[in-house]
Amino acid sequence: MYHIKEDKRAKTSANMIYQGLSYCLKKKTFDKITITDIQQASTVGRATFYRGFDHLIDVLHWQCDCCFQDMTTIFFKNEVYKHKKEGLLLCFLDYWTEHSTILEQLLSINRVDIIYACHQKNSLTILDFFGKLQPLPNTSYEYFITIRSSIFIGILLVWIKHGKKETSSQLLHIISKQIDFIKDSYFYI
Template identity: 50%
Template sequence: MYHISKDKRAKKSAELVYQGLLTCLKHKNFDQITVTDLQKASSVARTTFYRAFDNISDILYWKCDLCFQEVLGSFKEEQFANEMELVRQYFSYWMGHKDILELLMKINRYDMIYSCHMNAALTVQKKIRIPPGYARNTQQLFSGHPDRIYN
């Protein structure tokens, strides 16, 4: 699990570690990367790494969670009146942040994408009131069954 505090320095260190991971991936497969490799690539101390993350996979969980929270958290109640606007906003966001999705797909971690999406979707559902008549489709979408939305 990752443990990133709200402190600016902690967030900056986590981002440096993520960027270091991207650098390491240019030369090694994900499963061959060590904390020492990340330390060298990111210039973040080993203790700082372990203060923020338990293992290297946690870096990906953190970044993926962060992205899904950002995109889904940006939705406003009034936007649910226009599904196409929601879809446009969602895909527009991911076009600018595709590196994390491509990386997770490359290392066959679709489970992380799903898990992070579901966690963020549940958080959004608790924060906003979904308009009447829209709830059925939205709940199915958020529950991970988009194939059943219009059936």
């Protein structure tokens, strides 16, 4: 678990640790990286590391959460995104096509579960916004979140697997076509 305080100094240290880990991931596999490696790459002391993180994986979890929070902030600040039916999806795709490093890092160490957990955690803020515009299904709320998380994350993982060739607009078009196909199909799966 991570414990980053809401002050500039703690966030700066956490970011330096993440940058150090990113550097190390270019040189070694995740399971071979030590806290000492992170110290040397980030110039942040061991005590500072443990003040913010319990384990090395927590650094990637924190960065993934930060990215999802950043994307959410962008969505709320951008009136164009907020007033289009596909606005949230487009914001999501625009953001991740520019900030895919953390997704690639988690994918490379088979920790897609962290991406899903961060998406589900941070989607609650956005769902509160949409809940004011349209009532959301109360009885199957977890399914509502899970379906959207699975679609969003699944699309990004395939995009990364295929070499990140498509733009966010092309991805939006692909998703729209697939949703239309599902709606018009004789089967859902």
